[in-house]
Amino acid sequence: MPIQSPVVFKPLRKRTFEEVSAQIREQISAGGLREGDKLPPERQLAESLGVSRNTVREALRSLEHAGLIELKPGAAGGAYIANGGVNAIKVAFGDMMSLGTLSAQDLMEARIVLGREVARMACLRYTESDMAAMEANFEQMSAAARAGDLKLRVHHSVDFHRILARAAGNPVLAIMTSVLVDITLNFVRVLGEMPNEFAIESRQRMLQYLRERDVDKVLQEYTDYMQKALRNYMRDVRLDAREFTQTR
16 A cells, blocks of 8 residues: 655745735624624725735635635625624534535434433523524414415424524524524535425424423424424435535
């Protein structure tokens, strides 16, 4: 078996675009830039930093890849500070899927494990406003189902898990849930929405058990629903990681 020679990289001086992105990162860390803030136009950034517009553009692309900014096209577009907690983790997960480190099965199993703890904590901690949000979500999901709008029904169904995670009262769990939900949505877009006729009745039972604060029944209902949904999507399907991550 041939012995692979160790890879040797020559040290490089820090590139200018990295200095630009470092300054923007520092502003985010210091609180000078917050989620939703719009960065100055490329020309203005280039002039204030004393660099070329190409350098600014490269810095913005690197920050976008890191999940720290979102580049929006059009007249009202530009570079906006993103929800780095969610986007950065989602990008990292997507990269690991591209490399084959993670599979769709791995992510779906993780979602069930994390979701059970989220459901347990939400059952114990939810407020009346949390319950009102979950009930409103259920009404939207039911209305979409009655209208035969499968895409909208799936959107509301998936969004329920974000609401549930917020009700758990732990921001780390809320971020991780949002990441896994977003990746699941990409998964659904690749495979196509499935009817999952059991979803409405299951969600109705879930809300009832939450109102009763019956943790055991909430956990059982959540687990049964997620495992059934997982079987629906994974049956006879082998998802190519490259195809999956292209939808990010």
